[in-house]
Amino acid sequence: MPKLRLVTILLLSGLLVLAVAPALAGHGIMEKVKEANEPFDSLQIDTPLPKNTVQVKEEYQGGAFWVLSRKDSIGRFPCSRCHGKKKSFKREGAALAHGDIELVHGQGEERPECKSCHNEKNLDLLSDKKDREIDFDHSYQLCGQCHFRQKSDWVGGAHGKRHTYWIGKRVVWNCATCHDPHSPRFKKRWPSTYSLPLDK
Amino acid sequence: MKCDRRTFVKGMGLTVAAGGAALSAGCSSMPSSGEEMKLRFHEYFKENYRLMTQLEKEQTVERLARLAKLNHDIDVQVGTQEPLEQVLYGYAFNVSRCEGFMDCVTACVKENNLDRNSKTQYIRIFEMEHGETDVGSGDGKYFHEVPVPDHYYMGVQCFHCESAPCIKACPTKATWREPDGIVVVDYDWCIGCRYCMAACPYWGRRFNWGEPHVPRAEITKKQHYLGNRLRNKGEMEKCTFCIQRSRNGKLPACVDACPTGSRVFGNLLDPDSEIRFVLKNKKVFRMKEELGTDPKFWYFID
Numbered sequence: 001m002p003k004l005r006l007v008t009i010l011l012l013s014g015l016l017v018l019a020v021a022p023a024l025a026g027h028g029i030m031e032k033v034k035e036a037n038e039p040f041d042s043l044q045i046d047t048p049l050p051k052n053t054v055q056v057k058e059e060y061q062g063g064a065f066w067v068l069s070r071k072d073s074i075g076r077f078p079c080s081r082c083h084g085k086k087k088s089f090k091r092e093g094a095a096l097a098h099g100d101i102e103l104v105h106g107q108g109e110e111r112p113e114c115k116s117c118h119n120e121k122n123l124d125l126l127s128d129k130k131d132r133e134i135d136f137d138h139s140y141q142l143c144g145q146c147h148f149r150q151k152s153d154w155v156g157g158a159h160g161k162r163h164t165y166w167i168g169k170r171v172v173w174n175c176a177t178c179h180d181p182h183s184p185r186f187k188k189r190w191p192s193t194y195s196l197p198l199d200k
Numbered sequence: 201m202k203c204d205r206r207t208f209v210k211g212m213g214l215t216v217a218a219g220g221a222a223l224s225a226g227c228s229s230m231p232s233s234g235e236e237m238k239l240r241f242h243e244y245f246k247e248n249y250r251l252m253t254q255l256e257k258e259q260t261v262e263r264l265a266r267l268a269k270l271n272h273d274i275d276v277q278v279g280t281q282e283p284l285e286q287v288l289y290g291y292a293f294n295v296s297r298c299e300g301f302m303d304c305v306t307a308c309v310k311e312n313n314l315d316r317n318s319k320t321q322y323i324r325i326f327e328m329e330h331g332e333t334d335v336g337s338g339d340g341k342y343f344h345e346v347p348v349p350d351h352y353y354m355g356v357q358c359f360h361c362e363s364a365p366c367i368k369a370c371p372t373k374a375t376w377r378e379p380d381g382i383v384v385v386d387y388d389w390c391i392g393c394r395y396c397m398a399a400c401p402y403w404g405r406r407f408n409w410g411e412p413h414v415p416r417a418e419i420t421k422k423q424h425y426l427g428n429r430l431r432n433k434g435e436m437e438k439c440t441f442c443i444q445r446s447r448n449g450k451l452p453a454c455v456d457a458c459p460t461g462s463r464v465f466g467n468l469l470d471p472d473s474e475i476r477f478v479l480k481n482k483k484v485f486r487m488k489e490e491l492g493t494d495p496k497f498w499y500f501i502d
Contacts, residue, residue: 028494029362032288033468033479040286040470045449062472153502157474158294158482161461166473167284167449178461186460191302193309194343196319198403 047168054137056172060155065170068163068177069137077136079123104183110146117142117181143175150175236270239263248373249386249425261425268430276421278429281447283380289441290381290468290475291455292484292498293355298462300325300346300353307457311420311442312428315412322406322439323357323454335487355463357454358383358404358439359487359495369399375436381468381496382441384426392434401488402495405438441465468496 042062053066071077082097105112119127126134128145144151153159160178163171175181246252246260261278268276305323314320326338330350338354347353360383367375367383374389375396397405411433423429424444431437442452446465450456455463466473478484482500 029290029468029496033290033476036288036469037471038286038469040467040472042470042472044284047449060472061477062470149502153481156477156481157464157466158478158500158502159297159461161455161458161463162451162474164451164456165449166446166451166455166466173461178459186299188345188347189301191300191325191343191346192306193302193321195305195321195324195341197341198324 042167043169045165045167047165049169050163050171053171057138057141058155060157060170062170065172067137067140067172067174070139070174070176071136074136077124083123101182104185105181112146137174139181140175143179143181233270236267239267239270243267243388246388248389250373250376257425264425264429272416272419272430274416274419274421276419276423276429279422279424279444279447281424281444283378283382284447286467286469288381288468288496289360289446290466290479290496290498291360291441292464292475292478292482292500294462294464294502295352295354295499296501297460298325298353298355298458299460300327300342300348300351301459303457303459304355304454304463307453308439308442310418311445311453312440313412313414313420313423313430314406315408315410315431316415316418317410317413318408320406320408320412323355324403326354326356328352328354354499355454356402356404356487357497358400359402359493359497360439360441362494362496363492365399365401365491365493366396366405369395371395378426380447382426382443382446383438384440384443385436385438386426387429387431387435387437390435392436394436396436401491401493405436408433408435408437 049066050068052069052072054069056065056067059065103111103113116129117126119125119133122133124136126136126139126142128134128142130145132141134141140151140154144154150159154172154175160175161173163173165171178186243260243263247256249257252260257280261280264278265276268274302325305321305325308314308322309316309320312322314322324340326335326340327342327346327348328335328338328351330352332338335354335356342348360377360381362377362381364377364383367377371393372389372391374387374391375383375385377383392407394407397407408431412431414430419430420428422444424440424447427440427443442450442454446452451465455465464474464478466475468475470476478500479498482502484498484500486495486498
């Protein structure tokens, strides 16, 4: 009985209403999100495509999307400048020409080597496990062969990042924009600033 | 520097008393011209932004731009872009991906014209030990090479709560939630009581204890009335999801600057958006969810 009286008093004084957060009363943000299923016109704002972009060869939940290209950023591209028809893979030459490339990519049996990724027949292209030829601008296809989860998160939007705009044509960074394929882990570094203690 | 509202009124009083002769008394830099005086006069008596007509909005931003020219000799554009239809902004932060580089903080300070003297920052990154979940125990002022093994990083900023305690605490209705979900401050209606600051359980608000200073060459000129326009001493401010950018389709500066892709921003009402993908497919949580503040800011792990 005393319990019930307390509730009545609370109700009358409006305290109970305060205590029940709107989130619990069914008007919270989660309910709003769940109810919002109408398609949204992302193309209502016409955002410019950066010039170094290519269309991704698959779709995300919202349709077509674009990715920052890579070929224009690869210093030694096209590889065929040096890698012509004659196949004389001499090790010393490689040390001279690609001595800067050190593979620190995973450990154990599964870890990739040069030919897991580069197409021996034509070095201007990459190739995956199934010897599928892949353009350097679409190297996400190569990475995705071994990193399935990261790839599908990247397509959906939980791995990697969008370029400049949240609306308009969706443009994202390539895997290789962030990861050096030969040494994909992010390097340690100093933070770009620091914070003062919070004032009271 | 500029005169705040209080000193200005004092100055006005003097003007009346001394018949306009003693203008320079009472404020370190009183309006130097009749034009400036007039602009300030109109600025002082204008409405709360929410009650302004379109014309009044246009007039005030024109005055603000002119004042910036007179006071700082720079050409700013103060926008009044309205919310986009069918848009409600949401934010998600990947705690398993952030490396603590703090490029977000640097970009935010620059974009939002934050006071350099007091080193004001809207974003705080806490270095947390694995297994630790209470930000209170994290280190918010680390400065060493990152990431540190066995630690993770957690960014905290204004969460733009749907049920925001700061809004309820404001006695002058100087802070409110816009239709696109952004919690904003009308700096000119803020009386500096700091009730909102005390009411926020997330350390989301920042107060200008002194006259804010931004080197002239570093002032971001693309501004919004409710966003990064220049503030004065005694005014409250905070993250606005970079309203001057987001309402023009751009990602907030912190999201744009993040080199690791730990920050996801977008439209909660768009079922195909990235933020919706995260909410649907990832383990998400919100800070102090039990308070019922209903933040539009989620943390997630892979």
